[in-house]
Amino acid sequence: MKKYYPLLVDLDQVKCLVIGGGAVAYRKVLSLKESGAAVTLISPRILEPLAQMGDQGEITILKRRYQWGDLKGFRLVYVATDDQEVGVQVCNEAKDEGILLNMADNPSLGNFIVPSKIQRGDLSLCISTNGKSPLLAKKIRQELEVRYGQEYADFLRLLGQEREAALREIPDGDKRKAYFEALVSSDLLDLMREGRKEEISERLAEIRKKLE
Ligand SMILES: C[C@@]1(CC(=O)O)c2cc3[nH]c(cc4nc(cc5[nH]c(cc(n2)[C@H]1CCC(=O)O)[C@@](C)(CC(=O)O)[C@@H]5CCC(=O)O)C(CC(=O)O)=C4CCC(=O)O)c(CCC(=O)O)c3CC(=O)O
Numbered sequence: 733m734k735k736y737y738p739l740l741v742d743l744d745q746v747k748c749l750v751i752g753g754g755a756v757a758y759r760k761v762l763s764l765k766e767s768g769a770a771v772t773l774i775s776p777r778i779l780e781p782l783a784q785m786g787d788q789g790e791i792t793i794l795k796r797r798y799q800w801g802d803l804k805g806f807r808l809v810y811v812a813t814d815d816q817e818v819g820v821q822v823c824n825e826a827k828d829e830g831i832l833l834n835m836a837d838n839p840s841l842g843n844f845i846v847p848s849k850i851q852r853g854d855l856s857l858c859i860s861t862n863g864k865s866p867l868l869a870k871k872i873r874q875e876l877e878v879r880y881g882q883e884y885a886d887f888l889r890l891l892g893q894e895r896e897a898a899l900r901e902i903p904d905g906d907k908r909k910a911y912f913e914a915l916v917s918s919d920l921l922d923l924m925r926e927g928r929k930e931e932i933s934e935r936l937a938e939i940r941k942k943l944e
Pocket residue numbers: 759760763834835836837838839844845846847848849859860861862863864865866867868869870873
């Protein structure tokens with residue numbers, strides 16, 4: 733069993749290649765585009781929504797089979813074909829070039845896997861089963877989606893603002909930490925979930941006052 737290391741990577745404008753044009757390739761393309769990657773796709777058959785993305789200039793499409801040399805210039809490569817042989821060839825080329833490789837149909841040939849993900853503003857929740865059961869990862873995602881709603885995006889925005897302000901305005905490190913702890917364990921999240929926006933600044937002032 734591989735021991736994968738989780739990390740969050742900035743893919744803005746990074747050149748990524750997807751080989752294959754079916755449902756799995758489509759899922760990988762969507763998540764790459766969400767991260768701002770510059771996506772190229774190579775495949776003889778291409779799903780309609782992917783073809784449309786190509787027509788609209790959102791991704792670059794080469795409508796043909798993979799050939800040796802295609803990986804040049806790419807940082808991340810995803811293989812999502814129904815042809816095992818392509819996987820083996822890409823794997824050899826990726827090794828030569830030191831490129832990070834995701835293999836949808838034979839994960840152990842690649843060197844990274846994609847987790848299931850929930851995004852709530854700046855909060856990312858990523859779930860992986862180390863490839864043992866993607867369906868369980870999906871089920872846990874659906875459970876967590878109910879538990880962690882949009883209010884977390886708002887809460888985190890507020891925490892970020894308050895943290896910046898506190899770093900400027902509360903010079904004492906212990907007091908600052910106490911303020912952060914009070915914010916995180918306050919009922920601010922409940923106020924946001926219940927849409928009681930007008931009470932938020934009041935609560936912030938109360939928390940600050942208590943610490944004085
Ligand atoms: C190893 C990994 C490599 C990788 O793709 O990176 C991989 C591999 C394989 N998946 C397979 C099948 C399915 N994958 C899904 C769904 C997802 N698969 C994703 C990731 C991963 N899948 C990586 C491990 C993640 C982890 O650690 O848990 C998700 C999380 C992210 C994403 O793909 O973007 C996304 C859910 C997103 C969401 O909804 O939250 C479904 C369910 C569905 O489609 O509804 C099924 C059908 C049910 C089933 O088989 O379980 C097969 C067998 C194919 C066959 O039968 O031939 C293989 C190959 C193998 O296992 O050998």
